[in-house]
Amino acid sequence: NAGVTQTPKFRILKIGQSMTLQCTQDMNHNYMYWYRQDPGMGLKLIYYSVGAGITDKGEVPNGYNVSRSTTEDFPLRLELAAPSQTSVYFCASSHRDKPYGYTFGSGTRLTVV
Amino acid sequence: RKEVEQDPGPFNVPEGATVAFNCTYSNSASQSFFWYRQDCRKEPKLLMSVYSSGNEDGRFTAQLNRASQYISLLIRDSKLSDSATYLCVAGRNFGNEKLTFGTGTRLTIIP
Numbered sequence: 493n494a495g496v497t498q499t500p501k502f503r504i505l506k507i508g509q510s511m512t513l514q515c516t517q518d519m520n521h522n523y524m525y526w527y528r529q530d531p532g533m534g535l536k537l538i539y540y541s542v543g544a545g546i547t548d549k550g551e552v553p554n555g556y557n558v559s560r561s562t563t564e565d566f567p568l569r570l571e572l573a574a575p576s577q578t579s580v581y582f583c584a585s586s587h588r589d590k591p592y593g594y595t596f597g598s599g600t601r602l603t604v605v
Numbered sequence: 606r607k608e609v610e611q612d613p614g615p616f617n618v619p620e621g622a623t624v625a626f627n628c629t630y631s632n633s634a635s636q637s638f639f640w641y642r643q644d645c646r647k648e649p650k651l652l653m654s655v656y657s658s659g660n661e662d663g664r665f666t667a668q669l670n671r672a673s674q675y676i677s678l679l680i681r682d683s684k685l686s687d688s689a690t691y692l693c694v695a696g697r698n699f700g701n702e703k704l705t706f707g708t709g710t711r712l713t714i715i716p
Binding site: 523525533534535537540542550580582586588592593594595596597598599 | 637639641646647648649650651654692694702703704706707708709
């Protein structure tokens, strides 16, 4: 049981480039989330999804897009990367009916130069 | 006001001591509560859920005070391996949708 898998683990982007951060879970969780965490700061919610075909904005959605075509996958797209998007990105998932909180992926460290 | 507030610390505690963290939440409708642990450069991991009646897991005890809207975590007989950042978490419903994370309290256990 792999849990939540994120790829890549590290990436350096140039300003203006685009990329997709991949996230997949094999726990049949309904909910999935994308967070960013800047050094010494808390987690900020970018986007979340309560099920396939449904996505919604979190507190810091600008510059990002998501899709949820399957229960398992929740990719995060960065368009026109900016230095302000340098951060660690965590994907997480949870089950709607089980009070066990979130399971996080191991994160993607992104640097935009 | 932040939805979930924690003292950022750092707390530097000698090995074997007892340490306690508090956290306050602003949304009185919050239904689910957790403590997460995050090691340096790692993902947050669930430490324990927090139940209304309080709960214990080995050396860790969590308490919830709904009237005052605060959550506490007590660590007894602290170990070097307890060094980490502890995140307080509150959710608006039982189903874990959109949990709100505190910024964390950093704990260092000193030999």
